[in-house]
Amino acid sequence: MVENQDAKKTGLKQIEQMCIRLLAMREHSQIELLNKLLAKGFEKGEILAVIEDLALQGWQSDLRYAESYTQYRIQKGYGPIYLAYELKRNGISGFSLDEAVEKTVGSWMNLLEQVYIKRYGYDVHLDLNEWAKRSRFLIQRGFPGSMISTLFDHLNIKL
Numbered sequence: 001m002v003e004n005q006d007a008k009k010t011g012l013k014q015i016e017q018m019c020i021r022l023l024a025m026r027e028h029s030q031i032e033l034l035n036k037l038l039a040k041g042f043e044k045g046e047i048l049a050v051i052e053d054l055a056l057q058g059w060q061s062d063l064r065y066a067e068s069y070t071q072y073r074i075q076k077g078y079g080p081i082y083l084a085y086e087l088k089r090n091g092i093s094g095f096s097l098d099e100a101v102e103k104t105v106g107s108w109m110n111l112l113e114q115v116y117i118k119r120y121g122y123d124v125h126l127d128l129n130e131w132a133k134r135s136r137f138l139i140q141r142g143f144p145g146s147m148i149s150t151l152f153d154h155l156n157i158k159l
Contacts, residue, residue, distance in 0.1 A: 011042065011043070011046055012046055012049070012050055014042075015037060015042050015046055015047055015050040016050050016053075016054070018036075018037060018040070019033055019037070019050060019051065019054055019059070019060070020054070020059060022036065023054070023059055023060055026068070027061070027064050027065040027068045027069070028060065028065060029062050029065045029066075029090040029091050029092055030051050030055065030060065030062060030091055031090050031091030032065075032090055032091075033047070033051050033060065034047055034048065034051065062091065062092055063095070065090070065092065066087055066092045066095040066100075067100065069086070069087065069090075070083055070087070070095070070097060070100040070101075071100060071103075071104055073086070074100065074101055074104045074105060074111060075104065077111065077114070077115040077118070077141060078141055078142050079108065079111070079112065079138075079141050079142030079143035079144070079147075080097050080101075080108055080142060080143070080144070081142040081143065081144060082141060082142025083097055083142060084097060085142075108143070108147060109147065109150070109151065109154075112138065112143050112147055112148070112151050113151060113154070113155070115138070115141060115143075116134070116138065116151060116155070119134075119137065120134055122155070124155065124156050124157050124158060125158055126157060126158070126159060127159070128159055131152075131157070131159055135148055138151075
């Protein structure tokens with residue numbers, strides 16, 4: 001019985017050390033930590049207990065993760081649809097993407113324009129294939145079609 005408790009304490013300590021090692025490299029969501037530790041073969045209940053304890057101590061924060069992740073991805077030129085999907089996939093809900101983009105670049109339209117100009121410049125006369133290619137690129141980056149249409153109107157891009 002005592003050996004069993006010692007083994008459990010050792011397992012919890014290993015989980016905690018691994019979590020701290022991961023968090024020292026970058027912020028992780030609770031879901032990311034859980035999935036990484038499950039892949040290492042640890043028990044789900046023990047992992048959740050350690051992650052909850054680390055969150056209470058301030059070592060892990062889903063809010064910090066969301067802020068860090070969105071700032072990084074916004075700087076890389078990803079749009080609201082992509083970011084919302086990725087955050088949801090990593091267990092984050094209720095985070096304001098609009099506030100994050102406002103702090104970083106001002107607005108989604110500013111970001112979209114920066115991404116477009118960086119990639120394509122100011123060419124305003126496009127054939128249908130080139131227009132479609134550019135639209136697909138922006139959609140794959142996570143910008144909605146309505147926003148892309150508004151950008152093309154704003155930049156006077158004609159077919």
